[in-house]
Amino acid sequence: MSITYLDAIREAQARALREDPRVYIYGQDVGAFGGAFKATKGLAKDFPGRVIDAPISEDAIIGSAIGAAIEGFRPIIEMQFADFSTPAFNQIINHAATFYWRTQVPCPLVIRLPSGGTSGSGPFHSQSLEALYAHYPGLVVMTPATVEDAYSMLLEAVAIDDPVIFCEHKFLYYHLKAEKLPEEAMPVGKARIARFGRDATIVAYSAMVHEALAVAEEMAGEGTELEVVDLRSVKPLDTDTIVASVARTGRLLCVGEAFPWGGVTAEVVARVACEAFGLLDAPPQRLNAKDTPIPFHPNLWSTHRPTARSIADAVRNLLRL
């Protein structure tokens, strides 16, 4: 039996509902329909009254989750697409994120954002908003890259006493499979060395981890050993693990699927430059999507985002510097 990344998300929610009476799920089409991607399939039937269809009102969905959270509940909100969280941006960054700081009353809610590009999804169903949310104090931002992390980090997100932005990658939903669900997990806030190597470090997160691993595999055949760091969460960002990797390799490429201005890759490069400049043998590099809206046509889309090919080119460039 194999379990997909999407199955893991569903199973984590089922377990949270089963084990914690404070948990409920609220979002568009999450009830009997089971969600646009079927991440809540069957849950409304198994947990009557706790998997609730919402009107198309992202602001009110998050606002009500804040109200329930401060009353002691643990809402899991499904945004149908990460892109649609922007109508709720005010409630997320000005309200949920500030609540504990202002009042000392925790606001524990999880906002699931089906993120990132899939072929043909276009400008409004493909975005990666982790940097946007990571910018704001008071939020935890998770970006799981594996089936195991999708499961264990979602459970941890529910347990955390703060608002968590859970960026789950749509491209990984069906592609990524594991044999079984994990019984143990690394703590949130710790990055994972996804592959060891000595020639250069690729820092990546979410779907880009798999592109980076493909490059590492390909270049191993050419005698180049790349280390791949999977950030797992972008906030907190595990600077120690990144710096330790750079200490081993002396070279850094950070890859993200989001837009290039600012963002996670810029933050990683800035931290390494500030804290570990002396460890670098070459200027740190970063690779992102292009600075345009995300194109619809598959030919354009596959060039817009970083791919194994563009990452390999960037690595070869890095190794020449």
Add this chain to the structure above:
Amino acid sequence: MTLARTLDEKLASLYRAGKIPGGGVYLGRGQEALSVATGISLRKGDVFAPLIRDGAGRLAFGETPLEAVRTCLGSPLGPMRSRDGNVHRGKPREGYLPMISHLGAMISVVNGVLMAHRFKGKTDTAGAASIGEGGTSTGACHEAINQAAVEKLPLILVVADNQYAYSTPNTRQFACRSLVDRAIGYGVEGHSVDGTDLHACLRTIGAAVERARSGRGPQMVVAKLLRLCGHGEHDDASYISAQLKNSPAGRDCMEVAREELIGNAWATTAELADWQTQSSAQVEEAVAIAQKDPQPDPADEGWCALATKHLAEGFNGAP
């Protein structure tokens, strides 16, 4: 009402004396009848999301003058511990929600609290949210009323139609005859009331709260009145016409209430004077205490926005 008006006047005088950090004071002058009626119609266990002109409702719902003054003066001993100020105060554990500045945002939070009550099996609670006519133009307000209607929540939305949103008159805010006409579109019960008339406000809002509590779903109360002050104390409100000030909506609800109390012999002039004396004493005492409070010390501040401390990145604690 008397306490709220007295507190507001004191805060205005502290503002003029430069004693308010941040420089902002927002008063409820002219809206005390509506506001107090809201606060007093709720009870322990209910939830209340006041807005900027709800000093009276806050006191009626259980806030003390000291908590109000401490927040306005930025005291670390106030409920917001210097981290937030003026009207952005509350005690969420007691159902008193601290507003954010973005209008309409509080209503769905009340909905969420009421959903939580329902999950817990509490069926006898209600929640009130205040909004101005300007705030009804937001998408957040629309989403939240509709959400409450879909969920049949015991929400009372109290709309203070005070004729101006900062300087913007109603003619530039909405085009319907009355905002209460929107209630039918949302599938909620709507009520109009003269917001200058305390007695009418108590009757209408009290009835709306009981209707919500008894399971009739959301209630929308639209009160017509006039803001008898600027948007904040920095604003002289010179844009408000004399004609409007002299209209029925421009009556001072304090005067209307006094006349009714005395006209019906429900209270004597001496009793009213006594209430004023007591209110002044309470406010002066609160200010005297709060002015002796320590100032917040940045060195004592933890600078951590997360409840889960070990996940904080410690940007600010680093040397």
